[in-house]
Amino acid sequence: MRYSVTVPDQEYFDRNIPCRTACPIHTECGRYVQAIGISRDEEAYLLARAPNPFAYVLGRICAHPCEDACRRGKIDEPIAICALKRYATDRHNLGGGHDPARKLLPPAAKRGKKVAIVGAGVCGLTCAHDLALLGYSVDVFESAPVPGGMLYLGIPHFRLPREIIKMEVDNILARGVTLHTRVTLGRDISFAELRSQFDAVLLATGLNKGRELNIPGAHLAGVYNGIDFLINANLGYEIELGKRVVVVGGGNVAIDVARAAVRLVNESSGATEPLAGRHGASGAEATQPEPAATESLQPALDAARMALRSGAEQVCLVSLESRQQMPAWQSEVHEAEHEGIVVENSWGPKEIVGSDGVVTGLRVRACVSVFDENGRFNPAFSDEEKVIPCDTVVLAIGQQADLSFLGGHEDVQVTPRGILKIDENLMTTAPGVFAGGDVAFGPRVLVEAVANGHRAARSIHVFFNGKSTKTVLSRFRIFNNWEMPRGFLGIPRQTMPVLPANRRIGIAEVELGFDEAQGRAEGLRCLKCQVNTIFDGSKCILCNGCVDICPENCLRLVDLTQVQGDERYEALIRKRYGMSAANLSPGRAGAIIKNEEKCIRCALCAQRCPTQAITMEALEQQEREVFE
Ligand SMILES: Cc1cc2nc3c(=O)[nH]c(=O)nc-3n(C[C@H](O)[C@H](O)[C@H](O)COP(=O)(O)OP(=O)(O)OC[C@H]3O[C@@H](n4cnc5c(N)ncnc54)[C@H](O)[C@@H]3O)c2cc1C
Incomplete structure (x- = not known):
C-alpha cells in the first residue's frame, strides 16, 4: 500500500461521493455501507453515529437524500443506505449502557455560560x-x-x-x-x-400548528386538524373517530376499536390531559391555506394510517397531486395502500358537507394541475365533482x-x-x-x-x-490490486421485511429491519465511490486499451481540440499548454474523458494499462474540529 497527500481538486472528489455530499450532516454513508458488507459492524455504527446524535432514529425514518444521490441508482436501484444505518445501530443497544460512540466525543471543561x-x-x-x-x-x-x-x-x-x-x-x-x-x-x-x-x-x-382550510363546512363537528389529531393520538388521548374517515382528505372509523387502540397508547405515555382540542366542534376560525400547505404529505399519510389503526373501517386519502407528483415517499404510499387505505389522486376539497352540524361527506373537485407555468402552487380544477361520504374529515394540509x-x-x-x-x-x-x-x-x-x-x-x-478551528487530514491510499467483490453488480437491492398487513395492529412496528444476510448483501452492492481512477498523463501512450476494456463504456479518448469550449477542462488545458484548447493544433495532444456516473470501479482499465498510467486511489480524509 502506498500513500500520497496532495488533493488537487477537492470539489471533484466531493462530487465523486454524492451520498456524503447530499447528506446535510455529511455522514460517511458509503463507508458504513461498505463496513457492513465486510462484517465490521462496530466500525459501521461509529461512522453512522459520529455526526449524528439521532442515528438510531434516522436509521428508521430518515428522508435519506443520500439514496436519491446514490450512483448505484443510475445502474439499477440505490443502496438501501437508510436501512443499513438501522442495521448498524440495531446492533448497538444504547439501553445496555454501552455506547462506543462516547469515545468519539469526549466532553470539554465547564465554560461558565x-x-x-x-x-x-x-x-x-x-x-x-x-x-x-x-x-x-x-x-x-x-x-x-x-x-x-x-x-x-x-x-x-x-x-x-x-x-x-x-x-x-x-x-x-x-x-x-x-x-x-x-x-x-x-x-x-x-x-x-x-x-x-x-x-x-x-x-x-x-x-x-396545523394549517386550516377556508372552505364551507370546516367548522362542522367531525373535522379535525391533522397535527392535533396526531399529537393527541400519539400522547394517548381519546379521539372519537367515525367509521369513514377522509384525510385531506378522508375515511371511516370504528369508535370502539379506536378507543381500545388509544387506551393502549395511553398506558405507555402516562398522559392525563389533551394538548390540543378538536377544533371543529368549537367553531374555530378557518383561514385560507397558503402555498406551503402541500410541501409535505407525510403528516397526511401518517394521519391516514393512524386513523385506520385507531379502528376506522374505511380510510381514504384525497390528494391534489397525481400519484407521481405526490410528495410522500412512494414506499409509504405503497404501505398505506397495503393496509387498506384508498388513495384518491387529483382531487381537491371544495366543501365539507354536513347535517345537524355534523360531517356527512366531503365534496371534492377534479384537479387538472397543481402548479402554474412558473412552478408556483396554484391548483386548477375542472367542473367534475363528487361527494365522498364520511363522518370524519382530517385536514392534514401543512403546518405553521x-x-x-x-x-x-x-x-x-x-x-x-x-x-x-x-x-x-x-x-x-x-x-x-x-x-x-x-x-x-x-x-x-x-x-x-x-x-x-x-x-x-x-x-x-x-x-x-x-473559536472553532477545522483541520482536514487528507491522504490518497493507492491500491496495488484493487478488486470489487465478486458478483456485486448482480446483487439486487434488498427488500425491507415488513409485518404482514393482518398483524399491523396498535403500535406494532411495520418495518422489521434487515437480517444479517440482507445487511451483508446490501453492503456489498456499494460502488465504493471514494475509490477513483487516477490518470497520469505523462505516462499515457494513448494506446486506447483502457477505453476498449471498460465494460461500462465510460471512457473516451479524444483529441484535445474536441474539448474546446468546455469550461470544466479549459482551465486545466491552459495550465498545461499555456493556451486555450481552441488554439491547439489537432493531433498535438489527447484527453481521456471519463463519465464518473457510469464507472463501477472494476479497475479493468488500471489492470490493462501497459504503462501503469492508471492507478486506483481512495481519498481518505479526516476532519478534526478543535473548539477553544
Ligand atoms: C407527522 C409528521 C411526520 C414526519 N415524518 C418525517 C419522516 O418520516 N422523516 C423525516 O425526516 N421528517 C419527518 N417529518 C419532519 C420532521 O419531523 C421535522 O422536520 C422535525 O421534527 C423538525 O425538528 P424541530 O426540532 O425543528 O421541531 P419539532 O420536532 O417540531 O420540535 C419542536 C418542539 O418544540 C416544542 N415547543 C413548541 N412551542 C413551544 C413553546 N412555546 N415552549 C416550549 N416548547 C415548545 C414542541 O412541543 C416540540 O417538542 C415529519 C413531520 C410530521 C409532522
Whole structure:
C-alpha cells in the first residue's frame, strides 16, 4: 500500500461521493455501507453515529437524500443506505449502557455560560448535546410532557418505536443537559425572563400548528386538524373517530376499536390531559391555506394510517397531486395502500358537507394541475365533482409556527412566511437569540434539523467569543490490486421485511429491519465511490486499451481540440499548454474523458494499462474540529 497527500481538486472528489455530499450532516454513508458488507459492524455504527446524535432514529425514518444521490441508482436501484444505518445501530443497544460512540466525543471543561433551548425536538436536542459536550450549562424547555418533538408528537409508533426515541434522548440528557417538560414559553415562562436569565437562547419550537382550510363546512363537528389529531393520538388521548374517515382528505372509523387502540397508547405515555382540542366542534376560525400547505404529505399519510389503526373501517386519502407528483415517499404510499387505505389522486376539497352540524361527506373537485407555468402552487380544477361520504374529515394540509411567545419582542423579526428571520449563523435579528429547525426554515426533514442543531451550537460558541478551528487530514491510499467483490453488480437491492398487513395492529412496528444476510448483501452492492481512477498523463501512450476494456463504456479518448469550449477542462488545458484548447493544433495532444456516473470501479482499465498510467486511489480524509 502506498500513500500520497496532495488533493488537487477537492470539489471533484466531493462530487465523486454524492451520498456524503447530499447528506446535510455529511455522514460517511458509503463507508458504513461498505463496513457492513465486510462484517465490521462496530466500525459501521461509529461512522453512522459520529455526526449524528439521532442515528438510531434516522436509521428508521430518515428522508435519506443520500439514496436519491446514490450512483448505484443510475445502474439499477440505490443502496438501501437508510436501512443499513438501522442495521448498524440495531446492533448497538444504547439501553445496555454501552455506547462506543462516547469515545468519539469526549466532553470539554465547564465554560461558565448558560444557554436556554426552547423545544426538545431534534434540532434543540442536537444543539443541547453539542453545547453540553463543549462545556456549557444547557437547560431545555419543552411544552409537551415528553421530549422528542415531532418524533414523539407527530410520527406514529408503528414507524418509530418509542423506546428508540427514549434511548436516544436519554443518551443526550446524560451528557449533562437539564430538561424541563410541561413548560411552555410564553405561558409558564416569559421570553423576557428567559432572555434575562440565560446568556444565549435557541428557539427550536418547530411547526406545531396545523394549517386550516377556508372552505364551507370546516367548522362542522367531525373535522379535525391533522397535527392535533396526531399529537393527541400519539400522547394517548381519546379521539372519537367515525367509521369513514377522509384525510385531506378522508375515511371511516370504528369508535370502539379506536378507543381500545388509544387506551393502549395511553398506558405507555402516562398522559392525563389533551394538548390540543378538536377544533371543529368549537367553531374555530378557518383561514385560507397558503402555498406551503402541500410541501409535505407525510403528516397526511401518517394521519391516514393512524386513523385506520385507531379502528376506522374505511380510510381514504384525497390528494391534489397525481400519484407521481405526490410528495410522500412512494414506499409509504405503497404501505398505506397495503393496509387498506384508498388513495384518491387529483382531487381537491371544495366543501365539507354536513347535517345537524355534523360531517356527512366531503365534496371534492377534479384537479387538472397543481402548479402554474412558473412552478408556483396554484391548483386548477375542472367542473367534475363528487361527494365522498364520511363522518370524519382530517385536514392534514401543512403546518405553521406558533410564535405567540414573541409577544412584544419586536427585535426578533418574523418573515412573511411566518417563520423566524435568521442570518447565516442562525442568529435571529436579536443578538444572542438563535433559531433553527422547522421554525427557522419551514417544513423540512429530520436530518436537516440535526444539521441545524450542530450549526446553532457552533454559532453560539462563537457568539461567546469561542473559536472553532477545522483541520482536514487528507491522504490518497493507492491500491496495488484493487478488486470489487465478486458478483456485486448482480446483487439486487434488498427488500425491507415488513409485518404482514393482518398483524399491523396498535403500535406494532411495520418495518422489521434487515437480517444479517440482507445487511451483508446490501453492503456489498456499494460502488465504493471514494475509490477513483487516477490518470497520469505523462505516462499515457494513448494506446486506447483502457477505453476498449471498460465494460461500462465510460471512457473516451479524444483529441484535445474536441474539448474546446468546455469550461470544466479549459482551465486545466491552459495550465498545461499555456493556451486555450481552441488554439491547439489537432493531433498535438489527447484527453481521456471519463463519465464518473457510469464507472463501477472494476479497475479493468488500471489492470490493462501497459504503462501503469492508471492507478486506483481512495481519498481518505479526516476532519478534526478543535473548539477553544
Ligand atoms: C407527522 C409528521 C411526520 C414526519 N415524518 C418525517 C419522516 O418520516 N422523516 C423525516 O425526516 N421528517 C419527518 N417529518 C419532519 C420532521 O419531523 C421535522 O422536520 C422535525 O421534527 C423538525 O425538528 P424541530 O426540532 O425543528 O421541531 P419539532 O420536532 O417540531 O420540535 C419542536 C418542539 O418544540 C416544542 N415547543 C413548541 N412551542 C413551544 C413553546 N412555546 N415552549 C416550549 N416548547 C415548545 C414542541 O412541543 C416540540 O417538542 C415529519 C413531520 C410530521 C409532522
